[in-house]
Amino acid sequence: xxxxxxxxxxxxxxxxxxxxxxxxxxxxxxxxxxxxxxxxxxxxxxxxxxxxxxxxxxxxxxxxxxxxxxxxxxxxxxxxxxxxxxxxxxxxxxxxxxxxxxxxxxxxxxxxxxxxxxxxxxxxxxxxxxxxxxxxxxxxxxxxxxxxxxxxxxxxxxxxxxxxxxxxxxxxxxxxxxxxxxxxxxxxxxxxxxxxxxxxxxxxxxxxxxxxxxxxxxxxxxxxxxxxxxxxxxxxxxxxxxxxxxxxxxxxxxxxxxxxxxxxxxxxxxxxxxxxxxxxxxxxxxxxxxxxxxxxxxxxxxxxxxxxxxxxxxxxxxxxxxxxxxxxxxxxxxxxxxxxxxxxxxxxxxxxxxxxxxxx
Amino acid sequence: xxxxxxxxxxxxxxxxxxxxxxxxxxxxxxxxxxxxxxxxxxxxxxxxxxxxxxxxxxxxxxxxxxxxxxxxxxxxxxxxxxxxxxxxxxxxxxxxxxxxxxxxxxxxxxxxxxxxxxxxxxxxxxxxxxxxxxxxxxxxxxxxxxxxxxxxxxxxxxxxxxxxxxxxxxxxxxxxxxxxxxxxxxxxxxxxxxxxxxxxxxxxxxxxxxxxxxxxxxxxxxxxxxxxxxxxxxxxxxxxxxxxxxxxxxxxxxxxxxxxxxxxxxxxxxxxxxxxxxxxxxxxxxxxxxxxx
Amino acid sequence: xxxxxxxxxxxxxxxxxxxxxxxxxxxxxxxxxxxxxxxxxxxxxxxxxxxxxxxxxxxxxxxxxxxxxxxxxxxxxxxxxxxxxxxxxxxxxxxxxxxxxxxxxxxxxxxxxxxxxxxxxxxxxxxxxxxxxxxxxxxxxxxxxxxxxxxxxxxxxxxxxxxxxxxxxxxxxxxxxxxxxxxxxxxxxxxxxxxxxxxxxxxxxxxxxxxxxxxxxxxxxxxxxxxxxxxxxxxxxxxxxxxxxxxxxxxxxxxxxxxxxxxxxxxxxxxxxxxxxxxxxxxxxxxxxxxxxxx
Ligand SMILES: Nc1ncnc2c1ncn2[C@@H]1O[C@H](COP(=O)(O)OP(=O)(O)O)[C@@H](O)[C@H]1O
Ligand SMILES: [Mg+2]
Numbered sequence: 044x045x046x047x048x049x050x051x052x053x054x055x056x057x058x059x060x061x062x063x064x065x066x067x068x069x070x071x072x073x074x075x076x077x078x079x080x081x082x083x084x085x086x087x088x089x090x091x092x093x094x095x096x097x098x099x100x101x102x103x104x105x106x107x108x109x110x111x112x113x114x115x116x117x118x119x120x121x122x123x124x125x126x127x128x129x130x131x132x133x134x135x136x137x138x139x140x141x142x143x144x145x146x147x148x149x150x151x152x153x154x155x156x157x158x159x160x161x162x163x164x165x166x167x168x169x170x171x172x173x174x175x176x177x178x179x180x181x182x183x184x185x186x187x188x189x190x191x192x193x194x195x196x197x198x199x200x201x202x203x204x205x206x207x208x209x210x211x212x213x214x215x216x217x218x219x220x221x222x223x224x225x226x227x228x229x230x231x232x233x234x235x236x237x238x239x240x241x242x243x244x245x246x247x248x249x250x251x252x253x254x255x256x257x258x259x260x261x262x263x264x265x266x267x268x269x270x271x272x273x274x275x276x277x278x279x280x281x282x283x284x285x286x287x288x289x290x291x292x293x294x295x296x297x298x299x300x301x302x303x304x305x306x307x308x309x310x311x312x313x314x315x316x317x318x319x320x321x322x323x324x325x326x327x328x329x330x331x332x333x334x335x336x337x338x339x340x341x342x343x344x345x346x347x348x349x350x351x352x353x354x355x356x357x358x359x360x361x362x363x364x365x366x367x368x369x370x371x372x373x374x375x376x377x378x379x380x381x382x383x384x385x386x387x388x389x390x391x392x393x394x395x396x397x398x399x400x401x402x403x
Numbered sequence: 404x405x406x407x408x409x410x411x412x413x414x415x416x417x418x419x420x421x422x423x424x425x426x427x428x429x430x431x432x433x434x435x436x437x438x439x440x441x442x443x444x445x446x447x448x449x450x451x452x453x454x455x456x457x458x459x460x461x462x463x464x465x466x467x468x469x470x471x472x473x474x475x476x477x478x479x480x481x482x483x484x485x486x487x488x489x490x491x492x493x494x495x496x497x498x499x500x501x502x503x504x505x506x507x508x509x510x511x512x513x514x515x516x517x518x519x520x521x522x523x524x525x526x527x528x529x530x531x532x533x534x535x536x537x538x539x540x541x542x543x544x545x546x547x548x549x550x551x552x553x554x555x556x557x558x559x560x561x562x563x564x565x566x567x568x569x570x571x572x573x574x575x576x577x578x579x580x581x582x583x584x585x586x587x588x589x590x591x592x593x594x595x596x597x598x599x600x601x602x603x604x605x606x607x608x609x610x611x612x613x614x615x616x617x618x619x620x621x622x623x624x625x626x627x628x629x630x631x632x633x634x635x636x637x638x639x640x641x642x643x644x645x646x647x648x649x650x651x652x653x654x655x656x657x658x659x660x661x662x663x664x665x666x667x668x669x670x671x672x673x674x675x676x677x678x679x680x681x682x683x684x685x686x687x688x689x690x691x692x693x694x695x696x
Numbered sequence: 697x698x699x700x701x702x703x704x705x706x707x708x709x710x711x712x713x714x715x716x717x718x719x720x721x722x723x724x725x726x727x728x729x730x731x732x733x734x735x736x737x738x739x740x741x742x743x744x745x746x747x748x749x750x751x752x753x754x755x756x757x758x759x760x761x762x763x764x765x766x767x768x769x770x771x772x773x774x775x776x777x778x779x780x781x782x783x784x785x786x787x788x789x790x791x792x793x794x795x796x797x798x799x800x801x802x803x804x805x806x807x808x809x810x811x812x813x814x815x816x817x818x819x820x821x822x823x824x825x826x827x828x829x830x831x832x833x834x835x836x837x838x839x840x841x842x843x844x845x846x847x848x849x850x851x852x853x854x855x856x857x858x859x860x861x862x863x864x865x866x867x868x869x870x871x872x873x874x875x876x877x878x879x880x881x882x883x884x885x886x887x888x889x890x891x892x893x894x895x896x897x898x899x900x901x902x903x904x905x906x907x908x909x910x911x912x913x914x915x916x917x918x919x920x921x922x923x924x925x926x927x928x929x930x931x932x933x934x935x936x937x938x939x940x941x942x943x944x945x946x947x948x949x950x951x952x953x954x955x956x957x958x959x960x961x962x963x964x965x966x967x968x969x970x971x972x973x974x975x976x977x978x979x980x981x982x983x984x985x986x987x988x989x990x991x
Pocket of ligand 1: 061062064067068086087088089090091092093094095
């Protein structure tokens, strides 16, 4: 199933069932991650991200399918014989070892000579900006510092692959944003392949080269952040990432090779090659302009304002167009004039309508 | 380990200094802890003459005890026997606890309860049971002669140092198990995975992570066992015979038959000092820095 | 490193490991079984010889009887010892629970050096070999002019049960969320009512567990008690005196009876405690005391 043999890690039809659990945690996942890539697994809690990661690390065995590292089937290879390191969700720093000892751990286990260990520990601690903390114990560090030490420990052995399970989950917003930049920068610097698990779409979009969106143990969509954002494949992806209007209706062929999407009492022209039949389209909030000057080629509709949600720099305007609810976005200042019951024009470009595949 | 939660200080409107509340505890400690220990020391410096207490301080008791062979050898033997029994109990109970924590999930609580249940049965009677098991016509000897493995019962089984050693090991195992289990169970599971992730084989995971994080717990169990074994005078009296006599029996005989309490007090202090020294050493060896959260 | 999976030593396929692991696992389970045989052999022996139709406690087996059980009520000194032991244990449980809990509350409320020192001080009797404690108490009581008897035995038992109650309750108090007490006071309850309505219900299971532990500890104590009894013995001291002559199987019978009874009692108590507060952690007795019948 997996074509690319240059994949650092590949999941081939991997399913994971836990004993006593009715639904599989991971359900037939195929995935190939390339050398040097920053790859994210994005999905809500319980979607099977951690399970995938643990199978790659070797802490769990797939119930079906294979995990390939550099093209080699590693079923039955214990974690300590895999050239893979993990940054654990709760850091899992050894409480009885100093920062330096923690970072040196994988090197000691690989029986590296002492001078090399010392030099390498200094180097990685420098990379995560933790120089000077060598002799502290983990409980003497702040959350962000522990996070950096965990990262340094995972990087110290120069693994081929680094797995990160919601590494920033426990940090506050500001620290998280700072660490996102540190991580991304570090990944580019060391060139190690990262597999990054998160439920935070912003994090996944801003850091990843590619990402897989997971739900209920399956991959819903795999692609670049732009693909996934602008070309969501399923209603789940469209609504999980960013904010979107989901329009349900049906497509019928019109005259002269054009097609029209009929949604309640609205008729919206769509691309001629959209197949006829029941359809769902995604329309991002920010693609809907409210009370804006007309543009050429746009679809322009009269709507009633139902609610104005002020968010600061922007505002979400909930409107009703006939029987259809459409939410649009306006600049925060522009929303001041709007109020419930106002009649306003809403407009969007047909190109912003994205046809979704119905979920199985 | 959760950090101690500071009690809400400000909002309790006690009108007298809070530390006054400690006075009852202080009085209790004074009468039931400080006084007995003080008197023990004082008594050990007094003497007996013709059945009467001589209230003059001297080191005669100590000099006399340390100067004669029997108590000296008995003390050494007692400590060695107790050390051996506590060590063997640890060697049995610690790996067992490790296996239970690591490999069993549903059966865990059952095992824990099954180990603790014998502690509910009278200590004295558990020791006495070994007398029945080990005797010439006991369970073991009867079985062995019955099936023809032996012509004569094994004499060394009962009324011997072996019997004392075995029984002390027996009573020690549950204590070490519970202490080791508690310590091992507190180690967060992700640390095992972090070790494996860092390239440590199961054995090296054990030596670099599990043991350092649980040896203090194991030491507490070991110390409890040692304290029981050193001070136990029931076991030697029941299954030890002449050979198996221990230091505790000496103290009891000074208290009872010989009625020389000052000498008994001096013997007690020597026992306290030697076990205290030993336990300090154990604590020193098994010290681990760092805080489990 | 070209390959991501560190290569196996030659000739060792991946699954060889799990076979070896399986054998190790089997051995470990057998070892566990062996330890349990060792732990339970004496208990089974006692129970069997309580049913053996012979005054000699040795093999061969002389046939089944319940006469040792039937003879129990007629044994006046045994019954007296049980009664005295229960009196001691009863008083000890009540006093130790109240005093120990009080101490825990005080130590929890008053932090500082003197409080730490006192806490360490009251624990000393628990970590001193039993016979040293016994002798030192005997000396003390004689010096104070107390006649050996109920009072001295109870005081002796208090020295090692009070600190156990204190430690168990203190552990629970330290785990409580201080926000609850603060919320209570925020809602207008004074310190006393906060203690009664908020703190008390939360430490109740710990106090009950400690009381249970105290009961079994006190009823079975012999090493210290031996130094403190007067003419009236507790049950274990009575048995201890009997063993000098090699005791009759009626002792086996009474111990089997009491052992079974206490295990049943403890199991019932644990069930009740669990049902009442599933969240407050297992009160499963933790043998803190090194003396004989920890829980
Ligand atoms: N060890 C386990 N035993 C049983 N069920 C598990 C275990 N680990 C995870 N699960 C279940 O598998 C599903 C996926 O979990 P997980 O992989 O942790 O998802 P995520 O990391 O995306 O939150 C969840 O329903 C979870 O309850
Ligand atoms: Mg997860």
